[in-house]
Amino acid sequence: MTTRKDTAERNDRALLQAARDVLAEDGAHASVAAIAHRAGVGIGSLYRRYKTKEELFQRLSLMSLEHWNQAAEQGLADPDPWAGLAGFVRGCVEFGQGSLAPVAGIIEVTEQMRARSRRGDELLEELVRRAQGAGVLRVDVTAVDIALLIEQLGRSPVVDQLRKQGREDLLPAATRARRRLIAIALDGLRPGHAPLPEAAPGEELCSGRWSRE
Structure with a gap:
């Protein structure tokens, strides 16, 4: 009932x-x-x-932060540093982490959101330190790089367009193609590639965007 x-x-x-x-x-x-x-x-x-709409977006943001932290904790629990990091990235991308970026700086950041965000930063830093210490993550990649990569991969223009068009026949192929692109991006995090261009991005591109000031 x-x-x-x-x-x-x-x-x-x-x-x-x-x-x-x-x-x-x-x-x-x-x-x-x-x-x-x-x-x-x-x-x-x-x-x-x-x-209010803001309250809805705050709840959504909190849920997203909690998923991030759970995925990071699962990654750290994996005894294989690379598998733990790669699993974290894939889990966050497939969840659509970063889809809330449009409301950054528009909604008020609650204390709960702030606390979850701080914890998420700590967990990601640990994932990066552990992977680099094991020699499976290139040394010029930072936690901010990983966070921005997840945001970029969290949306698939092709999948979004096909959903809008109602093209259910093409969605499976688009989903498979997306998984290949995620694998290509993950491979770029491995050691053995040319040095990354430009200076490492700062924290202002992540949490700094959420400030209304």
């Missing part, structure tokens, strides 16, 4: 997934109406769960 609580939780999951999808397509201009429509619920239902 379906209870009211079950329905509310199902609607909440649908809203959060819809918000992620609409953000990926429309960026910071994602509307409440579009999110509610994608989730298959009324705007009233959305506002009963989240008082």
Whole structure:
């Protein structure tokens, strides 16, 4: 028997997934109406769960940070430093980590978000140190490089376009192609390549973007 609580939780999951999808397509201009429509619920239902669009995006950001940290902890638990790092990157990319970048600097960063972000930075730094210490990650790659790479790979223009067009027949092929590109990018993190150009990017390109100042 379906209870009211079950329905509310199902609607909440649908809203959060819809918000992620609409953000990926429309960026910071994602509307409440579009999110509610994608989730298959009324705007009233959305506002009963989240008082404002900002509150919805804050919840989505927190969920994304928690996934990042869980993926990093799983990576560190892997006894193989390369497998742990590569698994972390793949897990975050496939989750769509970085899809919230359009709201950076637009929503207020809560203390919960800030704490999860600090923990995520620590975990990624440890993943990088461990992989470089084992000689399986090129020494000129930084944690910020990894974070930005995940953001770049977190969206697939081809997959997004095919979904918009309703081309379900081509989606499996696009998904397979995306996995190949992820593998190519991961291989570029291995030692033995030419030195990277330019200076390493700073932290302002990651957490610094979320400041409203």
